[in-house]
Amino acid sequence: MTTPQLLSDEELERSAVVANNSMNRERGLTGVNSYARELGFDPVAHLSALSVSPSWLDLCSGEGRALREAAGRLPTAAVLTGIDLVGPPGPAPATPGVELVTASVAGWAAPRAYGLITCVHGLHYVGDRLGLLARAASWLTPEGLLVAHLDPDSIRWTDGTSAGRAVLAALRAAGFTYISRHHRLTLRGPRSVRLPFQYLGADPHAGPNYSGQPAVASFYRRLGS
Template identity: 75%
Template sequence: MPPAPAPQPAVGEAAGPRLLPDDALQSCTVVANNTMNRERGLHGVNSYTRELGFDPLDHLSARSASPSWLDLCSGEGRALRAAAARLPASAVLTGVDLVGPLDPAPRPPGVELVTASVTDWEAARTYDLITCVHGLHYLGDQLRMLTRAASWLAPDGLLAAHFDPDSVRRPDGSPASRPVLAALRAAGFAYDPRHHRLTLRGPRAVRLPFRYVGADPAAGPNYTGQPAVASYYTPLTS
């Protein structure tokens, strides 16, 4: 099926690259990434602990007798599987991935691995920890994903996601990184530029002053050295 027509610039917006809506974006090879988080485990050199800068088990173990973790763009869910063996049986561990797990190994109790687009999937509960390890690089409307995830946090929950400010642009292709980061910080997010990590503590309703107009899957490599998506936004005026 051919991709849906790209959104047209609004009056006054300069024409840029051909932008795709999210439903068409998901069929692109850059987005349907079957290597994302396939081998990444919980601990070690190639691990969530290293990428996030903290041990998810420490955060979860300190929260409640029934800790919960949502991992967006989870790949094989190896980190979730490893965590299940060290958390109470009542723990809820959910992974969502566009490609889904390719490993047929049985899932431990408490682990749910969902094959779905994270842009369409809706959480049915709140979580003590929400992670997106290098997953935003392959989404179109990254800001909407962040605002939705912020509302899924449990009290004192933590959201941690890798974010590349250079991937957000205006319709004419110029950088939108400064106003986007300023808006995220105003909404309560913290950003670590050295490690390209956004964090947010505690649930909240986040409204960001931008309108998504589409994404470019041919933007080329980002700071990871891997091909990524550029997301285009028009600033909203009050």
């Protein structure tokens, strides 16, 4: 296999696959097409069980519908933040406690710690997904939980072969848990994560992944190689 022409994060975000992806645009909190179904648990139940005020950061949050629905079931002190490259199609309804930020997750930094951090199928469209995971690991509260969908087959070496096995081994060594059946990566509690890989760029023409939707392949090299 040969390496395709790789795009920087800025170029990637202008590509048709990323700019036009519909993941999470209208996904609700519970029900058939919901966060509860994709995550395997009710986000509000998790947040309500925390010993501190609920706080949820949703990366690649789409229109933020799930956050707005959660706000109605949580105390008024709850902090719910959604980050999305495109964001709502128009001015989002004002919901107390909910902040929807239109920004690239590649350069965004959390201003506080969160009890729940989610990225429901959003990593499929992020270039440096390992860099985002490493940063997000430090944004958790002591009892916080990070859950993200990850496709190891879309992480590749410079020659185009899969880096998935090596990447999963490094993530597990850093404290993450991966359930291959559901493609869910989880982490409990904050930590400083340094993964032994250098991001090289992304290919938006990699084709469909396990979700059946066109996705992005991210290319890395092992540090020291």
